[in-house]
Amino acid sequence: MKTPYFTVKDIIQITGVTKRALHYYDKTDLLKPSKVEDNGYRFYDQEALGNLQTILLFKEMNFPLKDIAAMMNLSKDEQKEILREHLSTLVQRKQRLETIIDQLDEYVDGTDIVHLNVFGDSPIQSIQEQYDSEAKLVYGDTEKYQEFETNVNQLSEEEQQQVYQQFSLNMEKVFRKLAQHQDTSPASVEVQKYILEWKSCLETFMVCDAEILTCIAEVYVTDRRYAGYFAQFGDEDFLRFLYEAIMAWVKEGEPQNEKM
Template identity: 50%
Template sequence: MKKPFLAVKDIVQITGITARTLHYYDRIHLFKPTHLTEKGYRLYDRSSLGKLQTILLFKELDFSLKEIADILKLTKQEQKQIVKRKRQALLSKKQRLETIMIALDEYVAGKDISQLQIFNHSSVLPLKEQYANEAKFIYGETESYKEFNETLENLSPEDQEVRFQSMEEIFKQIAACIDRDPASDEVQRLIGEWKENLSQFMTCDAELLACIAHTYKFDARFKNYFNQYGSEDLADFLYSAIMYHINR
């Protein structure tokens, strides 16, 4: 003969959740027993299992217990709509995580961080786009900007890649000097290399260099980019080093 009620131990055996969890769900009025014995033992009818399984489903989908309590008040159709939206969100997250995993594998294999496709789905722009935006932001339709574009267009993709990697290597070396004085010989040597790299694209006078330094310090794009090297102060450090280079 089938038992009309399930005890806590029966629910534990069927679902795998703990007795402590069942007691807690009772206390917060999320899933209450169907019946209490004279000795205070909790009993559940078979139909209540469906409600518990719904609770466990939404908990698995990372909804809070408060959210689940509200969801249980909805119709089955409304609950299904919530599940559909959650599925779409999880699918997007899955695709994002797959992109991150590929990027991490490439990074471990030796690919430079600026070349990882992870930045194509991030608020941080890829380095090439940052340089393009920098030039347009600073120079607009000036002669310097036209000179930059003409020089860049005459370079092969391979040459462009070499130039960008060279500039990034300088930033890495400057980041390694973050604890030094911006006016130190080593830092100023690296700023000289940075300026020399820029000079291959455009004429670098003091006004232009000061404008770039200002952009590094105050443009969030560049602050985010420089943070990749492990120091939130690198943008400010670059600004100080460049301004010293200009004014010395």
């Protein structure tokens, strides 16, 4: 039986590969035509067609062309061993993408960035860890921060996670209560009661004096990263309301709050 040859047009029709790709594979020696006529016409036999199909398969599996070229010189068993390793890599990548999709979905639905776990398998620190590092750089030489760090370091890693999680939940509850009173005076007894509750949450880690409370209040309204977090509790005026409520506490001091 005569060996059938396929023209470039035939190969394109059979596989869907482009003419440009075939010329590139020829130029880089990835896939040479089985024969070239004097007029320059390229022809491919069935073995070449099979090799092309393997190349296209590897390419679809996300192998670079240079790796595919090396793989084409290997035995089938050697190729399968590489594919097993590649499969493991793809499974890990799939799991990573699923995590990213889930986290993206949560972020779009309003979850604050600090609660996302996008950097789980990355050398990049989590947002919470970045905030902690930032706080240490900014406040590390203050007595209050050193007190906070001492208290936290006494806990195991698991205990720290539990404390942070509970702290976050407690803070969110306070902010939601405050948002419900956003139309009242920041200095009102009801609002100041929740500021006391907020202050008590902070004092899970350290004693908060007027200086540290003022600092936190100012960070809330000046650091734009907090805008997204606080948007889940109230409208665009909530941050200003919260700032004024904290400053009312600082201005009036403890005696007023003892009367409550």
